[in-house]
Amino acid sequence: MTPGSSSIVPTRPPLGCAAVMMEVLRGELRERELPFTQQREAIARELFESTRHLSADDVEALLFERGHHIGKATVYRTLALLVELGLATEHDFDEGFRRYQMKVGAAQYDHMICTVCGGVTQFRQEELETVLGGVLRDAGFEPLTRQIKIFGTCNDCS
Amino acid sequence: MTPGSSSIVPTRPPLGCAAVMMEVLRGELRERELPFTQQREAIARELFESTRHLSADDVEALLFERGHHIGKATVYRTLALLVELGLATEHDFDEGFRRYQMKVGAAQYDHMICTVCGGVTQFRQEELETVLGGVLRDAGFEPLTRQIKIFGTCNDCS
DNA sequence: GTCGGTGCAAAACGTTTGCACCTCG
DNA sequence: CGAGGTGCAAACGTTTTGCACCGAC
Numbered sequence: 001m002t003p004g005s006s007s008i009v010p011t012r013p014p015l016g017c018a019a020v021m022m023e024v025l026r027g028e029l030r031e032r033e034l035p036f037t038q039q040r041e042a043i044a045r046e047l048f049e050s051t052r053h054l055s056a057d058d059v060e061a062l063l064f065e066r067g068h069h070i071g072k073a074t075v076y077r078t079l080a081l082l083v084e085l086g087l088a089t090e091h092d093f094d095e096g097f098r099r100y101q102m103k104v105g106a107a108q109y110d111h112m113i114c115t116v117c118g119g120v121t122q123f124r125q126e127e128l129e130t131v132l133g134g135v136l137r138d139a140g141f142e143p144l145t146r147q148i149k150i151f152g153t154c155n156d157c158s
Numbered sequence: 159m160t161p162g163s164s165s166i167v168p169t170r171p172p173l174g175c176a177a178v179m180m181e182v183l184r185g186e187l188r189e190r191e192l193p194f195t196q197q198r199e200a201i202a203r204e205l206f207e208s209t210r211h212l213s214a215d216d217v218e219a220l221l222f223e224r225g226h227h228i229g230k231a232t233v234y235r236t237l238a239l240l241v242e243l244g245l246a247t248e249h250d251f252d253e254g255f256r257r258y259q260m261k262v263g264a265a266q267y268d269h270m271i272c273t274v275c276g277g278v279t280q281f282r283q284e285e286l287e288t289v290l291g292g293v294l295r296d297a298g299f300e301p302l303t304r305q306i307k308i309f310g311t312c313n314d315c316s
Numbered sequence: 317g318t319c320g321g322t323g324c325a326a327a328a329c330g331t332t333t334g335c336a337c338c339t340c341g
Numbered sequence: 342c343g344a345g346g347t348g349c350a351a352a353c354g355t356t357t358t359g360c361a362c363c364g365a366c
Contacts, residue, residue: 140313155298
């Protein structure tokens with residue numbers, strides 16, 4: 001194994017965590033005395049059961065396939081809510097629209113985006129965290145969120 | 159000095175490089191047999207003489223202040239041209255629009271964006287390059303461009 | 317019953333484009 | 342003179358919003 005690669009951890013969430021996430025959502029909503037509507041449940045389910053990064057359009061289309069007719073406005077409002085509750089992350093891969101993904105715990109993932117096939121590979125490297133942490137500490141900068149996006153050609157496309 | 163901070167280089171471009179950049183632009187245009195118009199000169203000058211990241215609106219407003227009346231379309235077209243010629247870089251700081259900055263050489267800068275004051279601090283850390291290079295090599299990913307954006311609170315605002 | 321959510325359509329926003337006219341070379 | 346650039350306004354695509362109605366609790 002190439003030195004350094006050992007700390008690259010797989011980024012696929014554990015299967016079957018959708019149910020757990022849904023319970024977390026229910027709890028967060030109850031805590032804030034916000035209603036747990038059918039629409040919120042359906043939209044969250046799409047996100048929690050997918051391993052891909054979904055756009056608002058993707059979510060709407062998936063819902064439509066399953067017979068749900070939920071307006072785009074509600075999709076956008078719910079996705080924003082999930083981000084605010086810390087259950088989803090928002091990504092911009094320079095496509096002209098945003099994508100969303102379920103967020104498990106506090107983990108931050110970085111992304112390699114293939115400009116040929118459009119595929120997105122997540123990664124996480126502890127050494128990167130360490131070096132970056134040092135830079136921020138030196139600058140006296142208190143990090144909140146971060147984005148690392150590498151655009152280029154993936155292994156399969158080159 | 160804190161260990162690791164020694165390789166953080168200042169990212170302010172040398173003063174007086176606007177004239178040089180303008181000559182480079184003139185050369186690039188001539189090479190491609192594209193006209194060096196008054197509008198292109200004026201727009202490029204705004205970018206080359208500013209140390210800030212400018213939006214298309216910023217550029218238009220600055221031009222207007224100096225008595226130039228140049229349409230937004232031309233501003234957008236010229237900024238895109240400068241990016242294509244490698245004389246400017248495009249940034250998205252999650253404000254809903256893009257910002258542009260002159261690009262000196264091939265250097266890639268990373269950014270810390272303060273969510274309180276909106277200030278953007280550029281940085282470059284060689285160790286980060288090394289670690290990131292290793293991750294990409296392991297993944298067989300051929301990098302083209304990259305973005306590292308840290309959102310949080312800057313030293314002055316915390 | 318009340319507060320908030322939803323759906324629709326319209327608006328908002330930054331950005332791009334079509335087209336007649338102009339300008340650089 | 343000709344290729345390309347410019348300006349205007351209209352189009353574009355995503356996201357947000359106003360408002361009447363509906364549903365959760």
